[in-house]
Amino acid sequence: MVCIPCIVIPVLLWVYKRFLEPFLYPFISPIINTFWTKKAVQENGTSDQKVSEKSNGTCKAEGNGEVTANGSTTATDKKTD
Template sequence: MVCIPCIVIPVLLWIFKKFLEPYIYPVFNRLWPKKPIQQSGDKNAGNCKGAGTNGLPTKGPTEVSDKKKD
């Protein structure tokens, strides 16, 4: 048997997302507007080689400079 919160919570979340959020979100958006993120001058600071801005590997070719060349 499934517990009551396992049924009620997803239904309440769906109702909130579907019907209430479109009316509530614009109010909060006006109260707390997003501030632009200041970026430093060095764009590669903190990023690994071959990683995109989100830290995941990029699809393009990457250089491997750690291997010995004969």
């Protein structure tokens, strides 16, 4: 059995997003912008460039039977009875 808040809260959120937010957002947005004035953090891309310079583009298996970039498989270290 589902509790009442588990039904009511999603329905109220859907009604707000669907019908009320388009009318209320122009009035609420200036107030929200005063609290959230930070810009999103942007990466400069230097860490990605360093990683791509170090790797040569081949995939290596980690010893669990995965297929490598050239199509060969590695042996697994499983105990046999």
